[in-house]
Amino acid sequence: MMPFTSADWAAILPVGVVAVAGLAVLIVDLFSGRRELRYLLIGIGLAGVIAAGVLAARQFGHNFDAFFGGFMTGGFTTVFEEIILIAAAGSLILYATGGPAQRIAGASSIMLWSACGAMLMAGAANLLMIFLGLELLSLGLYALCATADRKTARESALKYLILSSTATGFLLFGAALLFGATGSVMLSAFVNPSLVGNPLFWAGSGMFLIGLVFKLSLVPFHTWTPDVFEGAPLPVTAFMSVATKAGALAVFARFIYAALPGGIGEKLLLPVWVVAGISMIVGNVGMLAQHDLKRLLGYSGIAQVGYILVALAGTTPLGLRYAVYYLAAYAFMNLGAFAVAAAISGEGEEGSQLSSYHGLGRRRPWLAAAMTIFLLALAGLPPTAGFLGKILILATGVASGYLALAALLIVGTAISLYAYAKVIRLMYERPEGERVHDFRPFVPLAWASVGICAVALIAMAFYPLTPSNVLPLVH
Amino acid sequence: MSLVLVTILLPIVAGALLFAFPREDRMLSRAIGTLIAGATFAMLLASGTREWSFHWLSRPFQAAFHFGATPISFWIALLLAICSACAIAVSRVPRTRDFIALMLMLEGTMLGLFLARDLLVFALFWDLMLVPVFFVLIGWGEHPATAWRYFIYNFAGGLTLLLATAAFGVIYGSTDVIGRAGAQLAGGWAPWIYAGFAFAFLVKTPVWPLHTWMPPTYSGLPSPMVAVVSAVQSKAGLYGFLGIALTLLPAYVHEYALPLMILGAISLIYGAVIALVQTDAKRVVAYSSLSHLGLIVLAIASGNRIALEGALVYIIAHGLFSAALFLVLGYVEEREDTRMLPRLCGLGSKNPRLAGALCIAALAALGLPGLAGFVGELVILIGVYQAGYVWPVIVALVAIVLASAYMLRLYQDIMNGPPVADVPVRSDLTWLEGLAVAPLLAALLIVGVYPAPLLHP
Numbered sequence: 001m002m003p004f005t006s007a008d009w010a011a012i013l014p015v016g017v018v019a020v021a022g023l024a025v026l027i028v029d030l031f032s033g034r035r036e037l038r039y040l041l042i043g044i045g046l047a048g049v050i051a052a053g054v055l056a057a058r059q060f061g062h063n064f065d066a067f068f069g070g071f072m073t074g075g076f077t078t079v080f081e082e083i084i085l086i087a088a089a090g091s092l093i094l095y096a097t098g099g100p101a102q103r104i105a106g107a108s109s110i111m112l113w114s115a116c117g118a119m120l121m122a123g124a125a126n127l128l129m130i131f132l133g134l135e136l137l138s139l140g141l142y143a144l145c146a147t148a149d150r151k152t153a154r155e156s157a158l159k160y161l162i163l164s165s166t167a168t169g170f171l172l173f174g175a176a177l178l179f180g181a182t183g184s185v186m187l188s189a190f191v192n193p194s195l196v197g198n199p200l201f202w203a204g205s206g207m208f209l210i211g212l213v214f215k216l217s218l219v220p221f222h223t224w225t226p227d228v229f230e231g232a233p234l235p236v237t238a239f240m241s242v243a244t245k246a247g248a249l250a251v252f253a254r255f256i257y258a259a260l261p262g263g264i265g266e267k268l269l270l271p272v273w274v275v276a277g278i279s280m281i282v283g284n285v286g287m288l289a290q291h292d293l294k295r296l297l298g299y300s301g302i303a304q305v306g307y308i309l310v311a312l313a314g315t316t317p318l319g320l321r322y323a324v325y326y327l328a329a330y331a332f333m334n335l336g337a338f339a340v341a342a343a344i345s346g347e348g349e350e351g352s353q354l355s356s357y358h359g360l361g362r363r364r365p366w367l368a369a370a371m372t373i374f375l376l377a378l379a380g381l382p383p384t385a386g387f388l389g390k391i392l393i394l395a396t397g398v399a400s401g402y403l404a405l406a407a408l409l410i411v412g413t414a415i416s417l418y419a420y421a422k423v424i425r426l427m428y429e430r431p432e433g434e435r436v437h438d439f440r441p442f443v444p445l446a447w448a449s450v451g452i453c454a455v456a457l458i459a460m461a462f463y464p465l466t467p468s469n470v471l472p473l474v475h
Numbered sequence: 476m477s478l479v480l481v482t483i484l485l486p487i488v489a490g491a492l493l494f495a496f497p498r499e500d501r502m503l504s505r506a507i508g509t510l511i512a513g514a515t516f517a518m519l520l521a522s523g524t525r526e527w528s529f530h531w532l533s534r535p536f537q538a539a540f541h542f543g544a545t546p547i548s549f550w551i552a553l554l555l556a557i558c559s560a561c562a563i564a565v566s567r568v569p570r571t572r573d574f575i576a577l578m579l580m581l582e583g584t585m586l587g588l589f590l591a592r593d594l595l596v597f598a599l600f601w602d603l604m605l606v607p608v609f610f611v612l613i614g615w616g617e618h619p620a621t622a623w624r625y626f627i628y629n630f631a632g633g634l635t636l637l638l639a640t641a642a643f644g645v646i647y648g649s650t651d652v653i654g655r656a657g658a659q660l661a662g663g664w665a666p667w668i669y670a671g672f673a674f675a676f677l678v679k680t681p682v683w684p685l686h687t688w689m690p691p692t693y694s695g696l697p698s699p700m701v702a703v704v705s706a707v708q709s710k711a712g713l714y715g716f717l718g719i720a721l722t723l724l725p726a727y728v729h730e731y732a733l734p735l736m737i738l739g740a741i742s743l744i745y746g747a748v749i750a751l752v753q754t755d756a757k758r759v760v761a762y763s764s765l766s767h768l769g770l771i772v773l774a775i776a777s778g779n780r781i782a783l784e785g786a787l788v789y790i791i792a793h794g795l796f797s798a799a800l801f802l803v804l805g806y807v808e809e810r811e812d813t814r815m816l817p818r819l820c821g822l823g824s825k826n827p828r829l830a831g832a833l834c835i836a837a838l839a840a841l842g843l844p845g846l847a848g849f850v851g852e853l854v855i856l857i858g859v860y861q862a863g864y865v866w867p868v869i870v871a872l873v874a875i876v877l878a879s880a881y882m883l884r885l886y887q888d889i890m891n892g893p894p895v896a897d898v899p900v901r902s903d904l905t906w907l908e909g910l911a912v913a914p915l916l917a918a919l920l921i922v923g924v925y926p927a928p929l930l931h932p
Binding site: 318361365369376381382383387390391392394395396398399406407410413414417418421424425428429430462 | 494531532534535536540595598599600602603606609610613614619622623626627630631634635637638640641642644645
């Protein structure tokens with residue numbers, strides 16, 4: 001057994017820092033006694049996330065295969081890690097707005113450990129590491145889903161546990177078959193032309209992809225998403241909506257970009273692109289009838305992943321960059337929308353009910369303006385990063401010849417507009433004798449989070465994307 | 476910072492700041508709004524055809540925030556600035572401050588659209604200019620459903636525009652092409668790209684059968700905003716044909732001229748006939764717009780140089796008289812609390828200035844010689860005829876006769892006849908109201924007498 005060097009440990013240092021931060025939150029809570037230490041706990045968690053973010057950023061461009069190639073650092077990993085950390089930070093902040101303090105300690109440490117799992121997925125380059133990261137992420141989420149005192153939360157947790165475990169089973173079975181076909185767990189070992197004719201490899205990759213497609217909540221494995229999102233507490237939904245997608249997309253992208261033997265990709269991935277196209281329609285149509293923000297964003301997420309996959313469809317390096325760009329924008333849109341929901345929610349999470357937004361434009365104009373920006377971004381309207389992201393995705397889709405996907409993206413977007421505009425209309429409509437929700441006053445952390453997300457979305461749209469700015473991501 | 480950029484940003488930023496303005500003061504909001512719009516007009520004149528560019532994308536195609544007026548867009552931008560200033564000055568609606576903020580944002584986003592020299596920026600502002608109108612339809616409109624129809628129709632157009640822009644960028648390598656000589660695309664995907672552009676432009680104009688969003692939107696919007704929307708926003712599509720499709724994809728405009736001409740001709744007749752039987756005064760003008768803009772579509776489809784010059788004159792003329800008509804109808808509605816023609820009667824005898832304003836605007840709309848509408852119509856018809864199309868000219872002449880009928884009917888129903896006894900006599904136009912339509916009417920006269928600068932851009 002060869003010992004691991006310090007460089008190996010340095011590669012997963014950001015993950016370690018987040019894990020230790022989770023531990024620190026628990027320990028501080030242990031000694032807090034009866035005192036209410038909500039902000040201290042969240043502060044520790046955020047400090048850990050920020051430290052990890054800085055450490056991860058320092059690894060940018062330093063390609064290194066740690067643990068004998070099991071975990072790769074470099075541009076790709078860093079970018080996904082940062083998105084996951086943004087999701088963790090944005091969701092932790094939401095705990096500042098409500099919920100009993102004791103539960104916050106447990107929940108935020110579990111959330112941090114879940115983030116560790118997603119970060120491992122971002123850098124994972126062998127099947128075992130992928131599985132490890134996926135399970136760490138998912139196990140934490142099962143528990144987190146159940147942390148609200150309501151029946152739907154338990155339903156959400158159970159549903160997620162059962163369905164997600166099944167999907168993990170597929171992924172694991174696929175991984176086993178892949179190992180059987182290649183004799184290796186390393187993704188890099190799959191790039192072998194002799195595998196093209198090996199049915200075991202096809203079956204393995206297929207099942208592996210099914211597992212991932214579930215995590216990406218694409219049709220037909222999407223039905224869990226709205227239910228689980230609805231039941232889970234607001235911060236958990238916010239985290240889950242971004243981090244799971246980021247982790248699963250990282251694995252998916254690494255798999256299709258770096259682990260498929262030449263000539264197999266087009267045939268093997270065709271079902272995935274078909275599924276992505278259907279998801280764009282199903283997700284957007286599903287949004288139309290929703291009365292709950294979390295369900296709405298759940299369906300929206302189904303479609304948004306579809307959009308991102310359009311960028312990946314050509315398997316071009318440029319497509320990967322745009323996918324990452326869109327994913328980052330998506331993180332800000334979603335976290336921002338959830339932060340607005342948190343900012344107007346009390347104990348009962350009224351912010352997840354769309355009817356609560358009635359009159360927001362009059363009573364809390366700044367929140368309503370920010371929410372409008374998030375919704376416009378989700379719909380792909382200017383002046384937000386959603387617009388630029390969409391046009392970049394369209395351009396890549398057209399350039400790599402996936403015109404049907406580009407057309408479906410357009411159709412899906414047109415449908416989605418109704419759902420997003422409905423919320424905008426609700427906020428600004430003249431209230432006609434209806435009860436207007438009693439909005440909470442100023443919630444500093446949630447408002448700060450809303451502001452950061454809104455500014456980030458607009459800044460991203462106008463940031464000039466030159467080759468030196470859109471940095472190389474795959475090595 | 477260049478003057479061009481400041482011109483575009485000023486209304487947008489001022490609008491955003493006005494939202495945050497602590498006092499809901501009607502007079503002050505109107506004064507600030509008018510001042511900003513006036514300043515925008517002055518800066519637009521001062522900046523002329525200067526350009527400003529800032530790099531945006533280099534992959535997957537070149538794109539830049541490139542602004543600057545072309546000879547065509549300069550006039551439309553001026554029209555926009557005049558209409559906005561006039562409309563803002565008489566914006567007497569509830570929650571004036573917010574309304575004027577949205578008016579300013581509408582002006583800024585449309586300026587961005589017309590001054591854009593990059594297709595992607597054009598597409599960006601195309602979507603962006605829908606947002607203020609959407610908000611006004613929600614907050615001030617008569618039926619919420621109108622907001623949907625407006626937004627979804629136009630956004631669908633915006634999406635095909637976006638797809639076409641992306642495809643154009645990928646194939647041509649750059650979207651920084653508006654007003655650039657020699658930037659043309661042909662073969663392969665070009666017809667599809669043209670189809671994407673054309674759909675967006677035709678929805679926005681609109682032409683039959685894509686017009687169904689337009690009458691409820693125009694009648695539901697408060698008068699000051701509909702004045703700007705009908706005068707200028709509807710020209711975005713026509714400008715798209717003139718400034719973009721005809722320079723980037725001219726071969727396809729000519730190749731598919733016949734369907735375009737048929738749509739234009741149907742709109743001409745259909746709009747005129749429906750306008751004839753409408754009882755809602757605003758809808759009369761809305762359908763008359765459909766008819767008038769159909770004439771411009773004919774001009775574009777003919778591809779004749781004279782017709783295209785006439786199209787620009789008529790774009791400006793229609794902008795001026797439709798803005799004036801909607802503003803005056805707004806005055807009527809404020810005074811009588813209705814705009815239903817059967818319930819309006821005999822306003823003219825007590826309100827001579829109001830009647831005069833409506834009269835000039837209506838005469839311009841029906842193409843009276845000496846006013847701008849006539850020049851546009853005449854030059855377009857000469858051009859279309861010269862291009863060898865006879866039947867469209869006949870259709871257009873019929874529609875022009877019908878225009879006299881519905882415009883005179885509109886004037887008669889409102890102004891002539893005995894005054895309604897039980898309606899209290901309201902005041903005639905105030906000096907401010909008069910001042911707000913005066914520039915539009917004066918410009919109609921000036922362009923009608925001296926259209927030369929517009930005819931040879």
